[in-house]
Amino acid sequence: MTTVDLPLLPLGRGVDLQSERGVECPGDLxxxxxxDLVARALAAKEALGERVFVLGHHYQRDEVIxxxxxxxxxxxxxxxxxxxxxxxxxxxxxxxxxxxxxDILTSPAQQVVLPDLAAGCSMADMARLQxxxxxxxxxxxxxxxxxxxxxxxxxxxxxxxxxxxxxGGVVCTSSNxxxxxxxxxxxxxxxxxxxxxxxxxxxxxxxxxxxxxxxxTLEDCVVWDPHRPGGGLTPEQLRDARMILxxxxxxxxxxxxxxxxxxxxxxxxxIQILVHxxxxxxxxxxxxxxxxxxxxxxxxxxxxxxxxxxIGTELNLVKRLADQHPDKKIAFLDRTVCYCSTMNRIDLxxxxxxxxxxxxxxxxxxxxxxxxxxxxxxxxxxxxxALPGKTAKD
Ligand code: 13P
Ligand code: SF4
Numbered sequence: 001m002t003t004v005d006l007p008l009l010p011l012g013r014g015v016d017l018q019s020e021r022g023v024e025c026p027g028d029l030x031x032x033x034x035x036d037l038v039a040r041a042l043a044a045k046e047a048l049g050e051r052v053f054v055l056g057h058h059y060q061r062d063e064v065i066x067x068x069x070x071x072x073x074x075x076x077x078x079x080x081x082x083x084x085x086x087x088x089x090x091x092x093x094x095x096x097x098x099x100x101x102x103d104i105l106t107s108p109a110q111q112v113v114l115p116d117l118a119a120g121c122s123m124a125d126m127a128r129l130q131x132x133x134x135x136x137x138x139x140x141x142x143x144x145x146x147x148x149x150x151x152x153x154x155x156x157x158x159x160x161x162x163x164x165x166x167x168g169g170v171v172c173t174s175s176n177x178x179x180x181x182x183x184x185x186x187x188x189x190x191x192x193x194x195x196x197x198x199x200x201x202x203x204x205x206x207x208x209x210x211x212x213x214x215x216x217t218l219e220d221c222v223v224w225d226p227h228r229p230g231g232g233l234t235p236e237q238l239r240d241a242r243m244i245l246x247x248x249x250x251x252x253x254x255x256x257x258x259x260x261x262x263x264x265x266x267x268x269x270x271i272q273i274l275v276h277x278x279x280x281x282x283x284x285x286x287x288x289x290x291x292x293x294x295x296x297x298x299x300x301x302x303x304x305x306x307x308x309x310x311i312g313t314e315l316n317l318v319k320r321l322a323d324q325h326p327d328k329k330i331a332f333l334d335r336t337v338c339y340c341s342t343m344n345r346i347d348l349x350x351x352x353x354x355x356x357x358x359x360x361x362x363x364x365x366x367x368x369x370x371x372x373x374x375x376x377x378x379x380x381x382x383x384x385x386a387l388p389g390k391t392a393k394d
Contacts, residue, residue, distance in 0.1 A: 044355035126248035127201035147191035165379030201248030275312035
């Protein structure tokens with residue numbers, strides 16, 4: 001069988017390219033209509049006791065998040081995974097790159113389970129290791145590689161994190177991107193023409209942080225397109241840049257648009273616009289507040305009763321905030337429905353199936369990063385965890 005480099009559902013690569021890769025569930029996946037699903041999840045969790053720890057990202061469905069021992073943004077969940085050395089099983093209700101990071105940050109004896117292997121991330125799939133290596137070689141040819149520090153957003157595969165680890169770089173999340181960039185620029189104090197950062201894979205988080213928090217200009221930023229020869233850039237453009245942004249984005253946050261902000265403000269002059277930094281620069285420029293999912297939650301919790309908000313992030317979280325704060329006016333910053341389809345792959349039937357399988361002694365959907373990748377990615381993740389004073393939005 002020939003293997004090809006397919007970007008989506010990468011776990012099935014090389015196994016059976018004809019099937020919907022990575023989604024079959026050995027054993028019985030309970031029916032979504034099963035009225036006992038909640039009771040079954042509770043019973044399985046109780047039977048596993050301290051052996052299992054369930055992590056839930058804020059974008060998860062309500063039906064799943066109710067079983068999380070801890071909820072959080074990507075940074076908090078990475079820290080929580082690292083802080084649970086006694087849990088035999090970490091069940092990660094989130095997406096693949098998060099489960100990979102949890103596996104890297106936990107001991108080899110601990111097993112990380114992703115209830116549905118199809119819970120990937122289209123943004124993470126936009127940066128493939130081969131493409132990144134090609135970009136790195138082009139930077140050597142342009143004579144700038146020694147001045148560049150690679151920084152990858154948590155939303156990337158383990159092999160991209162390993163690339164950063166072995167090339168002097170770091171991982172960041174939406175809640176510590178500024179600190180990570182400050183760290184990165186400080187790594188090359190003697191670089192001719194100033195230090196540069198290669199930021200992957202989310203051009204928007206990179207641009208928003210560089211321009212709005214670090215004082216760089218839009219002219220300091222260039223976009224490396226992995227699908228064009230030389231990234232679509234001349235060696236001179238690379239030499240003049242301070243920030244080389246990977247051409248990747250989140251398809252969920254890419255939907256929010258500045259004209260909706262204008263329309264909402266025209267209707268309600270008191271409304272405050274609160275968005276995630278994965279939104280485009282044009283949207284972020286028009287927002288009142290920008291931050292990670294944890295920051296968004298904390299902002300709404302601290303907001304006075306009667307205040308009015310439009311939130312630009314994934315819909316499960318916005319709906320939950322609206323339900324939890326009926327005394328505040330909370331709207332979604334898009335005219336249409338916009339869930340993250342991969343986050344939504346984790347539903348209650350898959351969670352029940354994963355937990356009951358553990359009770360029966362079978363570890364299903366284990367995320368197991370190979371030892372070399374783990375070692376190198378850990379370097380970049382630990383650099384992130386050691387960054388100073390992360391907690392402006394913690
Ligand atoms: P945070 O939870 O870190 O803000 O990340 C958002 C996101 O898109 C996760 O996929
Ligand atoms: Fe990926 Fe965007 Fe979904 Fe987050 S919300 S998992 S970045 S596609």
